[in-house]
Amino acid sequence: MSESKQPSYLEYQGKYKGLFGWIFSVDHKRIGLLYMYSIMTFFIVGATLGLLMKLELIAPGKTIMDAQTYNGLFTLHGITMIFLIVIPGIPAILGNFFLPIMIGAKDVAFPRLNLLSWWIYIIGAVIALSSQFMGSGPPDTGWTFYAPYSFKTTTNMLPAVLGAFTLGFSSILTGLNFIVTMHRMRAPGMNWMKMPLFPWTLYGTAWIQLLATPIVGITLLMVVAERTLHVGFFDPALGGDPVLYQHLFWIYSHPAVYVMILPAMGVISEILPTFARKTIFGYKAIVASTLAIAFVGYFVWGHHMFTAGMSGTAQFAFSFLTFLVAIPSAIKVFNWISTLYKGSIHLAVPFYWAASFIFVFMIGGLSGLVLGALSTNVHVHDTAFVVAHFHFIVFGGVGFAFMAGIHYWFPKIYGRMYDESWALTGWVVFFLGFLALYSPMFYLGMKGMPRRYFDYLPEYHGPNIFSSLGAVVMIFGLALIIINLIRSARKGEKATANPWNGTTLEWTIESPPILENFEEIPTVTEPPYHYK
Amino acid sequence: MFSNLSNIAEGVDNAFLIILSIIFFFLIGLTVLLVVFIFRYRESKNPKATQIEGNNTLELLWTIIPLILVLGMFYFGWTSWKPLNSDPPKDAMVIKVTARMWNWSFEYENGKHTDTLYIPAGKPVALDMKALDVIHSLYIPAFRIKQDIIPGTPRKAWFIANSPGSYDLFCAEYCGLQHSYMLTSVEVKTSKEFDAWYIDTTQTVVVAASPQLAGKQIVQKYGCNACHSTDGTKIVGPSYKGIFGEEITVITGGKERIITVDEEYIRHSILEPDADVVKGYNKGLMITYRDQITEEEINLIIEYIKSLK
Ligand code: HEC
Ligand SMILES: [Cu+2]
Ligand SMILES: [Cu+2]
Numbered sequence: 001m002s003e004s005k006q007p008s009y010l011e012y013q014g015k016y017k018g019l020f021g022w023i024f025s026v027d028h029k030r031i032g033l034l035y036m037y038s039i040m041t042f043f044i045v046g047a048t049l050g051l052l053m054k055l056e057l058i059a060p061g062k063t064i065m066d067a068q069t070y071n072g073l074f075t076l077h078g079i080t081m082i083f084l085i086v087i088p089g090i091p092a093i094l095g096n097f098f099l100p101i102m103i104g105a106k107d108v109a110f111p112r113l114n115l116l117s118w119w120i121y122i123i124g125a126v127i128a129l130s131s132q133f134m135g136s137g138p139p140d141t142g143w144t145f146y147a148p149y150s151f152k153t154t155t156n157m158l159p160a161v162l163g164a165f166t167l168g169f170s171s172i173l174t175g176l177n178f179i180v181t182m183h184r185m186r187a188p189g190m191n192w193m194k195m196p197l198f199p200w201t202l203y204g205t206a207w208i209q210l211l212a213t214p215i216v217g218i219t220l221l222m223v224v225a226e227r228t229l230h231v232g233f234f235d236p237a238l239g240g241d242p243v244l245y246q247h248l249f250w251i252y253s254h255p256a257v258y259v260m261i262l263p264a265m266g267v268i269s270e271i272l273p274t275f276a277r278k279t280i281f282g283y284k285a286i287v288a289s290t291l292a293i294a295f296v297g298y299f300v301w302g303h304h305m306f307t308a309g310m311s312g313t314a315q316f317a318f319s320f321l322t323f324l325v326a327i328p329s330a331i332k333v334f335n336w337i338s339t340l341y342k343g344s345i346h347l348a349v350p351f352y353w354a355a356s357f358i359f360v361f362m363i364g365g366l367s368g369l370v371l372g373a374l375s376t377n378v379h380v381h382d383t384a385f386v387v388a389h390f391h392f393i394v395f396g397g398v399g400f401a402f403m404a405g406i407h408y409w410f411p412k413i414y415g416r417m418y419d420e421s422w423a424l425t426g427w428v429v430f431f432l433g434f435l436a437l438y439s440p441m442f443y444l445g446m447k448g449m450p451r452r453y454f455d456y457l458p459e460y461h462g463p464n465i466f467s468s469l470g471a472v473v474m475i476f477g478l479a480l481i482i483i484n485l486i487r488s489a490r491k492g493e494k495a496t497a498n499p500w501n502g503t504t505l506e507w508t509i510e511s512p513p514i515l516e517n518f519e520e521i522p523t524v525t526e527p528p529y530h531y532k
Numbered sequence: 533m534f535s536n537l538s539n540i541a542e543g544v545d546n547a548f549l550i551i552l553s554i555i556f557f558f559l560i561g562l563t564v565l566l567v568v569f570i571f572r573y574r575e576s577k578n579p580k581a582t583q584i585e586g587n588n589t590l591e592l593l594w595t596i597i598p599l600i601l602v603l604g605m606f607y608f609g610w611t612s613w614k615p616l617n618s619d620p621p622k623d624a625m626v627i628k629v630t631a632r633m634w635n636w637s638f639e640y641e642n643g644k645h646t647d648t649l650y651i652p653a654g655k656p657v658a659l660d661m662k663a664l665d666v667i668h669s670l671y672i673p674a675f676r677i678k679q680d681i682i683p684g685t686p687r688k689a690w691f692i693a694n695s696p697g698s699y700d701l702f703c704a705e706y707c708g709l710q711h712s713y714m715l716t717s718v719e720v721k722t723s724k725e726f727d728a729w730y731i732d733t734t735q736t737v738v739v740a741a742s743p744q745l746a747g748k749q750i751v752q753k754y755g756c757n758a759c760h761s762t763d764g765t766k767i768v769g770p771s772y773k774g775i776f777g778e779e780i781t782v783i784t785g786g787k788e789r790i791i792t793v794d795e796e797y798i799r800h801s802i803l804e805p806d807a808d809v810v811k812g813y814n815k816g817l818m819i820t821y822r823d824q825i826t827e828e829e830i831n832l833i834i835e836y837i838k839s840l841k
Contacts, residue, residue, distance in 0.1 A: 067709055067710065067712070068709055071708070071709065071711075140708070140709075142706050146667060146705075146706070148665075148666050148667070148683060149666040149667065149706070149707060149708060152665060152666055152708075152816060152817065153708065154814045154817075236682070236683045236684030236685075237683075237684075237816070241684075242667055242682050242683070242684075243682060276573070276581060277575075277581040278581040278582070278583060278584070279583050279584070279585060281584060281585070281586055281587075282585075282586040282587075282590075282591055283585070283586065284586070285586065285591045307669060307678045307679055307680045307704075308680045308682070309679070309680060309682065309685070309687055312617050315613075315617070316610060319606055319609060319610060320606055323602040323603065323605065323606045324602070326598070326602055327595060327598055327599055327602065330594065330598045331591070331594060331595060331598075333562065334590075334594045335586075335591075337562060337565055337566055337569065338584075338587075338590070340566070340569040340570060340573060341569055341573070341584070342573060342578070342581060342582040342584065343569075343573045343578070343581045344573065344574075344575050344578050344579055344580055344581040345569075345570055345573050345574045345575055345578075346575050347570075347574055347575065355566060355570060358562075358566060359563060359566065362558070362559055362562060362563070363559065366555040366558060366559055367555070369551050369554070369555060369602070369605055370548070370551055370552070370555070372602075372605070372606070372609070373547055373551055373605050373606060373608065373609020373610070373613075374609045374610050374612075374613035375540075375543065375544040375547050375608075375609050375610075375612040375613035375616065375676070376544060376547050376548050376551060376609055377609070378544075378613065378616060378676065378677070378678050379544055379548075379673070379676045379678065381678060381704070382669060382671075382678070382704040382705060382706075383704065447673065448671070448673025448674075448700065448702065450671065450702050450703070450704045450711075450712070451706075452706040452711060452712075453711070453712040454711070454712045455712040455713065456712065457700065457715075531581060531583060
């Protein structure tokens with residue numbers, strides 16, 4: 001190990017000490033961890049809400065709460081999970097921490113802006129959550145805030161909308177920061193085609209954040225104007241059009257799905273080569289498919305509205321484009337699996353997460369074909385099927401990739417190793433619980449059980465019991481994982497600089513990294529996953 | 533799953549069959565490959581990895597084959613959807629559907645009114661749908677039909693039910709507190725049974741032992757009890773219990789005033805709910821029943837409310 005003059009970013013003492021040394025730090029690594037701690041806190045809240053909902057659904061009729069509470073819970077669950085967790089998620093945590101290191105930079109292009117983004121995030125979160133405690137009761141509109149229900153409800157939905165609006169800025173600024181960082185700060189010799197795949201996906205993501213987020217911002221402002229000033233945009237009672245709201249909402253919220261899943265794909269593309277000791281299969285194809293997803297993803301939003309009564313031509317076009325966007329995702333899966341071919345696979349926890357990611361992502365993605373086709377979409381739209389589908393993508397995909405990533409980079413972040421048998425048990429329990437929780441919902445949806453349902457007919461009882469029990473198992477697995485990581489961050493064994501035998505730049509520096517990452521900015525000569 | 537219960541279901545289920553087959557083929561195939569690779573090329577079995585950068589032929593193949601398959605799926609999804617999007621045949625029986633928080637009501641060409649959808653088997657039925665308050669969505673899973681109903685713009689749907697029976701009808705679009713109770717059934721009758729039911733207009737007049745009981749049935753039929761309880765608890769609107777003859781505060785045109793609940797007030801509340809809004813409740817939630825309810829029915833409701841002491 002090289003003897004360094006600089007302290008690690010964890011020990012470094014700047015102008016401020018203790019907590020202030022974190023919340024006013026402009027170091028991208030500390031900011032990444034700030035995001036992680038805040039997002040994890042919200043995630044525990046969101047997951048608890050989800051568990052409560054599942055317990056309510058374990059039997060028909062009222063089980064543990066009344067309908068109004070349930071409606072409030074699924075709204076809050078959706079808002080926290082989507083706006084506070086999955087959208088910022090991987091880019092804000094792992095991206096912030098590793099993007100500069102992986103391209104050989106000392107920090108992002110605008111470190112102060114980066115800190116500001118975190119502050120905006122926290123303010124947005126506080127505004128959104130204040131809706132729970134102030135005014136006339138927690139919002140009950142669902143995270144989609146569909147008009148005109150969102151204008152009719154007497155609950156306190158404005159703060160939730162304003163919160164989501166504020167969070168948008170955090171997203172836009174992070175996107176901007178990352179784009180500039182990648183354009184301006186790559187290490188000498190790292191041309192675009194030598195950039196690792198995780199940065200590539202962050203690049204695609206950043207453009208979506210930058211271009212799509214303003215649309216939802218404006219939409220949410222229109223909602224505020226409509227509720228307070230009674231301008232008629234969306235409410236038919238004021239001469240507006242509810243379908244217009246849905247268009248504007250999904251123009252953002254569909255690309256937002258790619259803001260969530262692209263970085264997840266990036267994480268997997270890092271982990272597979274490292275553990276297979278083998279260069280990634282089809283680097284260029286993966287890069288091209290990343291950009292293709294980011295681009296085509298803008299034009300498919302209408303698939304959320306196949307029953308809303310759009311023109312036949314619009315339906316035709318949206319269904320067609322939706323099928324096209326499936327291709328680049330499929331290409332990625334083929335390349336990932338081929339990466340394992342003739343590899344020398346080191347079986348360890350990050351790899352198990354990555355491999356199970358591929359499995360759940362395939363289920364999520366393939367079930368999307370049912371939703372892309374017009375006639376089958378009409379049958380399962382707004383049913384439990386859709387809930388299963390997007391949980392497989394957003395929780396299965398993004399969640400599993402995050403777990404893979406955190407178990408992969410944990411020794412780098414903290415300079416310590418976690419307990420592998422705990423981590424393995426956590427993965428097994430979580431994985432089984434996850435499958436038991438969401439798979440029955442596909443069946444329920446095919447059988448016609450609508451979503452956002454506080455109560456259901458007795459014919460849907462069986463699969464619901466199974467699903468609720470799955471939730472309990474999964475939460476148990478989650479607890480194992482989190483406890484293990486928290487404990488190991490402080491007490492784990494010291495980790496070496498490159499415990500997994502990775503080839504990207506983050507593995508060339510110390511664990512934990514020094515304040516400015518590199519003693520000397522490296523010069524890159526090899527492609528990212530270069531094994532001899 | 534495969535029901536064939538309506539003219540639409542057949543095509544949709546074929547599309548399901550095709551798409552699900554492709555899904556399972558890929559899911560199983562790729563999973564097996566994944567597991568085999570992990571097993572076959574694990575470190576202990578294969579200590580030295582072979583470096584493979586990629587393969588253009590393969591990339592091309594696994595772009596083109598999936599492309600063909602998705603185009604196929606798109607095509608079947610689209611063709612089997614076309615009947616859903618087509619105009620109803622001229623001879624279709626038209627039924628007016630009104631959706632409101634949280635009740636469905638159906639009106640037939642001869643003026644019959646129901647809260648359950650009665651239709652003849654084998655005959656095209658066209659639904660002429662409107663929503664009064666928020667978006668609802670008419671969903672009959674067995675028939676593979678779903679159509680959102682947007683307030684302000686009427687929506688249409690049509691279908692032919694193939695076999696007699698009783699099927700669920702749900703509201704699929706989240707519409708607030710009682711969303712999961714906004715359901716009813718479709719009763720498909722043979723055309724003989726249906727005709728007998730249809731011409732029997734006596735059934736529109738509720739037959740019950742007393743006017744109070746008749747009132748109770750009407751309140752249930754219109755779904756008033758989704759918002760009004762009879763035991764004093766507040767749901768979305770005030771409870772009916774003991775209100776008759778009481779003095780209450782209402783807001784009329786922005787000004788508070790005290791009134792006594794009498795027959796005229798109840799009638800007025802049902803026909804023009806937003807005129808006098810009970811203090812503590814919101815305007816715009818209860819939508820007028822003017823076009824749906826008859827004078828006679830209102831009188832029975834009044835008798836019923838009077839009886840709730
Ligand atoms: C979607 C919910 C909803 C439905 C359904 C509904 N109401 Fe109401 N109703 C309300 C609300 C909210 C109020 C209080 C605000 C107001 O006065 O307009 C109210 C007020 C009333 C009042 C005045 C009560 C009082 O205490 O002064 C009467 C009478 C009434 N409704 C009768 C009915 C009848 C009869 C039906 C069915 C035909 C019905 N309502 C259906 C929500 C509903
Ligand atoms: Cu979408
Ligand atoms: Cu409804």
